Amino acid sequence: MTNQDRNIDAERRAIRQLDPTESNRIAAGEVVERPASAVKELLENALDAGASRISIAVADGGKTLIRVTDDGHGIARGELALALCRHATSKLDGDDLVNIRSFGFRGEALPSIGAVARLRLSSRVAGAEAWEISVNGGALADPVPCTLRGGTVVEVRDLFHATPARLKFLRTDRAELQAISEVVKRLSLSAPAVAISLRDVSGGGEGRVIYSAERADPAARMEAVLGRDFRTNAIEIDAVRQGITMTGFAALPTYSRGAAVAQFLFVNGRPVRDKQLTGALRGAYSDFLSRDRHPAVCLFLTCPPSEVDVNVHPAKTEVRFREPGLVRGLIVSGLRQALAEAGHRASTTVADATLGAMRPEAAAQPRIYQMDRPSLGDRPAPYSVQPAPTGFADDGSGWAGARTEPAPAVPDQVEETPAYPLGVARAQLHENYIVAQTPDGMVLVDAHAAHERLVYERLKAQAAARSVPSQALLIPDIVDLPADDLARLADARETLSAVGLDIEAFGAGAVAIQSVPAALGQVDGKALLTDICDELADQGTTTRIADKLDAILSRIACHGSVRTGRRMQAEEMNALLREMEATPHSGQCNHGRPTYVELKMKDIERLFGRS
Numbered sequence: 001m002t003n004q005d006r007n008i009d010a011e012r013r014a015i016r017q018l019d020p021t022e023s024n025r026i027a028a029g030e031v032v033e034r035p036a037s038a039v040k041e042l043l044e045n046a047l048d049a050g051a052s053r054i055s056i057a058v059a060d061g062g063k064t065l066i067r068v069t070d071d072g073h074g075i076a077r078g079e080l081a082l083a084l085c086r087h088a089t090s091k092l093d094g095d096d097l098v099n100i101r102s103f104g105f106r107g108e109a110l111p112s113i114g115a116v117a118r119l120r121l122s123s124r125v126a127g128a129e130a131w132e133i134s135v136n137g138g139a140l141a142d143p144v145p146c147t148l149r150g151g152t153v154v155e156v157r158d159l160f161h162a163t164p165a166r167l168k169f170l171r172t173d174r175a176e177l178q179a180i181s182e183v184v185k186r187l188s189l190s191a192p193a194v195a196i197s198l199r200d201v202s203g204g205g206e207g208r209v210i211y212s213a214e215r216a217d218p219a220a221r222m223e224a225v226l227g228r229d230f231r232t233n234a235i236e237i238d239a240v241r242q243g244i245t246m247t248g249f250a251a252l253p254t255y256s257r258g259a260a261v262a263q264f265l266f267v268n269g270r271p272v273r274d275k276q277l278t279g280a281l282r283g284a285y286s287d288f289l290s291r292d293r294h295p296a297v298c299l300f301l302t303c304p305p306s307e308v309d310v311n312v313h314p315a316k317t318e319v320r321f322r323e324p325g326l327v328r329g330l331i332v333s334g335l336r337q338a339l340a341e342a343g344h345r346a347s348t349t350v351a352d353a354t355l356g357a358m359r360p361e362a363a364a365q366p367r368i369y370q371m372d373r374p375s376l377g378d379r380p381a382p383y384s385v386q387p388a389p390t391g392f393a394d395d396g397s398g399w400a401g402a403r404t405e406p407a408p409a410v411p412d413q414v415e416e417t418p419a420y421p422l423g424v425a426r427a428q429l430h431e432n433y434i435v436a437q438t439p440d441g442m443v444l445v446d447a448h449a450a451h452e453r454l455v456y457e458r459l460k461a462q463a464a465a466r467s468v469p470s471q472a473l474l475i476p477d478i479v480d481l482p483a484d485d486l487a488r489l490a491d492a493r494e495t496l497s498a499v500g501l502d503i504e505a506f507g508a509g510a511v512a513i514q515s516v517p518a519a520l521g522q523v524d525g526k527a528l529l530t531d532i533c534d535e536l537a538d539q540g541t542t543t544r545i546a547d548k549l550d551a552i553l554s555r556i557a558c559h560g561s562v563r564t565g566r567r568m569q570a571e572e573m574n575a576l577l578r579e580m581e582a583t584p585h586s587g588q589c590n591h592g593r594p595t596y597v598e599l600k601m602k603d604i605e606r607l608f609g610r611s
Contacts, residue, residue: 020086020138021115021137021138021139025115025116025138025162025163031108031109031112031113032109032112032113032116032159034062034170034171034176034179035058035061035062035063035066035159035170035176035179035180036062036176036179036180036182036183038062038066038113038117038156038159039056039058039062039066039068039180039183039184040183040187041109041110041113042066042068042109042113042154042156043056043068043183043184043187043196044103044109044187045103045109045110045152045154046068046070046072046152047103047187047190047191047194048102048103049070049072049073049074049151049152050072050073051070051071051072051151051194052071052193052194052195052215053070053071053194053195053196054068054069054070054071054194054195054196054197055068055069055070055196055197055199056068056069056180056184056196056197056198056199057069057198057199057200057201057207058177058180058198058199058200058201058202059200059201059202059203059207060173060202061170061171061172061173061174061175061176061177061180062159062176062177062180063158063159063160063167063170063173063176064157064158064159065155065156065157065201066154066155066156066159067153067154067155067156068153068154069151069152069153070151070152070153071150071151072151072152073125073126073151074123074124074125074126074150074151074152075121075123075125075152076125076128077128077129077131077143080121080123080131080132080133080143081133081140081143083110083121084110084111084114084119084121084133084135084140085107085111086107086108086111087107087108088107088111089107100305100310100311103270103316110154113156113159114135114136114137114138114140115137115138115162116137116159116160116161116162116163116166117137117156117157117158117159117160117161117162118134118135118136118137118156118157118158118161119134119135119136119154119155119156119157120132120133120134120154120155120157121133121134121152121153121154121155122146122148122152122153122154122155123148123151123152123153124148124149124150124151124152126150129145130145130146130147130148131143131144131145131146132144132145132146137161137162138162173202177200177210180198181198181210181211184196184198184211185211185225186264186271187271188211188213188221188225189218189221189222189225189264189266189271189298190266190269190270190271191269192215192216192217192218192220192221193215194215195213195214195215196211196212196213197209197211197212197213198210198211198212213225219231219249222248222249222298225264226262226264226296226298229255229348230249230251230255230262230296230298231249232348233251233252233254233255233348234249234250234251234252234255234296234298235249235250235251235252235338235339235341235342236248236249236338237249237250237299237334237335237338239330239333239334239337239338241326241329241330241333241334242326243303243304243307244301244302244303244307244326244327244330245301245302245303246299246300246301246302246330246331246334247299247300247302248297248298248299248300249297249298249299250295250296250297250298250299250335250338250339251295251296251297252339252342252345252587252588253285253288253289253295253339253585253587253588253592254587254588254592254593254594255296256285256289256293256294256295256296256592257293257294257295257296258292258293258294259294260278260294261294262294262296262297263278263281263294263295263296263297264297264298264299265277265278265281265297265299265301266299266300266301267301267303267308267310267319268301268302268303268305268308268310269300270310270316270319271317272317272318272319273317273318274317274318274319276321276324276327276328277301277327277331279328280327280328280331280332281295281297281299281331281335282294282295283328283331283332284331284332284334284335284336284339285335285592287336287456287554287585287590288339288585288588288590288592289591289592290591290592293592297335299331301327301330301331303321303327306322307321307322307323308320308321308322309321309322339584339585340584340585341584342584342585342587343581343583343584343586343587344421344422344580344581344583344584344585344586344587344596345587419439420438420577420578420581421438421581422436422438422443422445422577422580422581422596423436423437423438423439423442423443423577424436424437424574424577425570425573425574425577428447428567428568428573431565431566431567432446432447432448432565433445433446433447434447434568434573434576434577436573436577438598440600440601441598441599441600441601441603441604442598442599442604443577443596443597443598443599444596444597444599445576445577445580445595445596446589446593446594446595446596447568447573447576449589449593449594449595450576450580450586450589450595450596451576452557452558452589452590453557453583453585453586453588453589453590453595454576454579454580454583454586455556455557456553456554456557456590457583457584457585457586459499459517459553459556459557460553463498463499463553469500469517469518470500470501470502470515470516470517470518471500471515471516471517471518472514472515473513473514473515473516476504476506476512476513476514477512477513477525477526478506478510478511478512478513479510479511479512479513479525479526479529480509480510480526481509481510481511481529481530481533482509483509484537485529485530485533485537486505486509486511488533488536488537489503489511489529489532489533489536490505491536492532492536496532499517499553499556500515500516500517500518501513501515501516501517501528501556502514502515503529511529513525513529516528517556528555528556531555531558532555532556554590557590558590580595580596
């Protein structure tokens, strides 16, 4: 790269001080990245001003207009011009950057916005007259009287008109409006006692309401933002560790999302997007979700201000904790304990999706003429009687042991259905799905997925007690593997041995399996080791033994669970249901999929139009 390419002259240039307009425009690139950033800064100022009602109006995705009106304490006439100067703020007392209890504190938002847009600030302090001041591309005007009942109105027009190159990087109006809505919702969660509304006034007039939330308690505000389904399928969180508290709600694993769009994290009331916190969140759900699914949470972390540094980035969305390990441990242990207390519970949306799948499509049927109708003798019977299912014919490890004798049929009628949460087994469909009857409905269980979770939880308990029983192989199983997989297995050899899987190197490019966990019975050694290598590779560069152990146990549980295609007796199916009720997390398999679907009688009757 030449000096010409780098916009540097051959001759030396003199060092000069940037004028305030230039420095503010440079700083605006960090503080005001897009219209949503400007809305965030102005909304935080309104909340810091003690407002009880805030209204926001935007036009064209915030590109042509952003207006934030609040009923806070206002700004005095003599401080209007100072409020538009860089590093001028009322939120810091002296040089104390430790005990920060407000949203803003850097004094950069208003001058940064004024440097790249046309800004007008109107405000009135109680007992005084209203005054207004404007700034256009960094050029400040003198204050003039105006009409205003109270509070403050900040109007931003033609954002980035002073830096037109920035406009080219903005997205469509619809996308920018969606980002603004997301910012408003996040901040409204941190201030449930404040009424907040957002309107789109593109084209003039009153516009349309995008978001509106009246003053409410935290739970009601959370339901208004995240929806009733989230509240119904969420578990309340309340955990404390060494002066740091975590409250809020976390959704069941079966209520997961395809992207991290339903994760709302707050530190001392400040919404943050911190990699450390999201990493701890993923770690808490690692046993329950596959890597392409994301949990839904709304969590509030509260700690002394001296224990967290919020002055990391001008946007103030990242934080640094004095003891990050303590915070991670609180998130992981608090969420896992709450999920364990939920037992076998699954989300209600699973049943709703099932009902939607069961509703037949209204497809147009071709007209049938009389001569096309089959004769009476050719018509098929409306139904046929199927033989009762039999027990397992193979000698694998079944749920209650291998059976070779015919299994008794499940009784057609029972005097009274016991009040078990998952009911009593009545049939098995397609050699995998268990149909159970409950006192007020029915349950459909995926036997393979449920057994996989039960075996996994049992292996984890045995591994924690260092008592996983192993079965020595009479003839070692020799498995050829690529060099990369062999290296991964060598690194995890101690971990594998802890769960009853002993391997040894066998020449170049192969390993010998000496023993396997006894719970597996007869397994395909190559398939087992290949899956374990894939799981270790998917973890990246992690060296935590607990992560490797859980990943290996999950793969082992998958190989040792009831296979699809095996017929189960009534006793076996009921034993599976009873253990599901007694095992935490049995409502979802190791990959986050539901293990059962529950339908109430009202849902079943609605399917047949009987409601």
